[in-house]
Amino acid sequence: MVFYYTQKGGQRMAYRFGPMDLTHAKQILDWTYDPPYHLYSLEASEEDQAELLNGAYYYAESDSGELTGFFCVGSSARVPGGYPLGIYAGDDCLDIGFGLRPDYTGRGHGPEFIRQVMRYVDAEYRPTKLQLVVASFNRRAIRAYEKAGFYPIGAFYSMIGDQMLEFVAMRRHQIQPVLETGHLLLRPLRASDAAALLKLQADALMRIGPKAQGAHGDDEAAAIEQISNWSSQFCAKRDFYWGITVKSADVLIGVIGYNGLQPEREHASISCRLGGTGMNRFAAEAIRAVVCYGLAELGLETLGTYAAADDLIVHAILESVSFAEAAGVVPAASSDQAVHYSITGELLERSVLAAAYTLRYGAFGAAAGQQPGRGSHEG
Structure with a gap:
């Protein structure tokens, strides 16, 4: 599915989305993020490959066919520490996670990427609320989410590997009730x-x-x-x-x-x-x-x-x-x-x-x- 948009300056651009496949998954497994964002780097392991291919992940390509990012929905977008606090209680939120190619981060691509992903999600899932969690140190991502209409609803700690990290939970209502x-x-x-x-x-x-x-x-x-x-x-x-x-x-x-x-x-x-x-x-x-x-x-x-x-x-x-x-x-x-x-x-x-x-x-x-x-x- 292709979504077109106009950049500042009038240039017509597009994002193409589709269910994750092996070709795109292998590219994502090779991505490496610099510290302190290295916790988001995946390993070229069978386990991480299986995670990307579990049916909850989607790839995002530019109109030239270049892989620019991915997103996931459901439990794959959740962080374990949120469960005890009830972040994931109820069934009225669609959990979502975003991933942008390392060389695209910090360059202003995030807000537009989020907007186009949400257009796709609206068309496919018709959610009433979207919810995500993000590491609290990742201020640039939080700013991008705020520009897209997400707002914080709470914070919690969770073990990621051998690190205890603070996460911020954010939510966006898609439809006025x-x-x-x-x-x-x-x-x-x-x-x-x-x-x-x-x-x-x-x-x-x-x-x-x-x-x-x-x-x-x-x-x-x-x-x-x-x-x-x-x-x-x-x-x-x-x-x-x-x-x-x-x-x-x-x-x-x-x-x-x-x-x-x-x-x-x-x-x-x-x-x-x-x-x-x-x-x-x-x-x-x-x-x-x-x-x-x-x-x-x-x-x-x-x-x-x-x-x-x-x-x-x-x-x-x-x-x-x-x-x-x-x-x-x-x-x-x-x-x-x-x-x-x-x-x-x-x-x-x-x-x-x-x-x-x-x-x-x-x-x-x-x-x-x-x-x-x-x-x-x-x-």
Whole structure:
């Protein structure tokens, strides 16, 4: 399978992927990485050859037919030390490992290689989440993964040969989920929602937190572009939003999401706009789901928001979801003063939050490898 892309400067390039075969495996076994990356070098042994040919590995070639890298999925992409900590618990992540040819590393090829591999994986496996582990000293690889939308979820130690090494586990959500609650579906916004989104931003009767980033003016074409941008930002874990609909009718009654989302700082602000029909009945239900998702899935520690000082209904709704009023007031986007609220991860264990939503994703499959791997190492 071939994937084309355009380099900076307009040059058309391509990556070709296929299941690992003996010819490509023998080339990879001859690769040697310089210290400190030498732990990724394989041995020209029957054991390592069998590992590469176990059905979980794929080769990557340039459009000229030159072998440039490989990747693996399933247990071959896992590191033993991650099992006791539950890194590999559950079946909603596809584990993946990347390997770039030694003379390609450190030259800026990593981010594009990762992007093209993920295009192939999306087409073949349709994963909802991708997960990888990388040695913590490999900062250039970590930077490449971050550029591709991966974010850290934890760290652990594992024996590799005779060395005890620290690894960082990273994850990337491929598909923005639908959050299903008792009465609502919080779904990704679509281009057809543009007109309704603009109306909500202008005329919403309930306003909680800042205006959704980028949703300004009355230009429907610009709103469609912004909806597309939000979809891309979901993968990079930056500001993104859901449309709020009632289960019985796919009519947009609100929009809710994260403003100022920074997983590395473990914080975001909740932004919510609701029309009159859903103002009192559904606001707490939607906010509770988004709070719980941020704490459980994005690894956030705190979420904040604010409401106009005289909007007693909104204050009551936020407090019903366990938001606590912060000290003082902050300026709202308008000239009015606003009261600031926050909520922390300590409240996640409360049953009212733990059962706030059900995630709905598309199905995916994953090839299972046979032996534990050494993590990803391109850069």
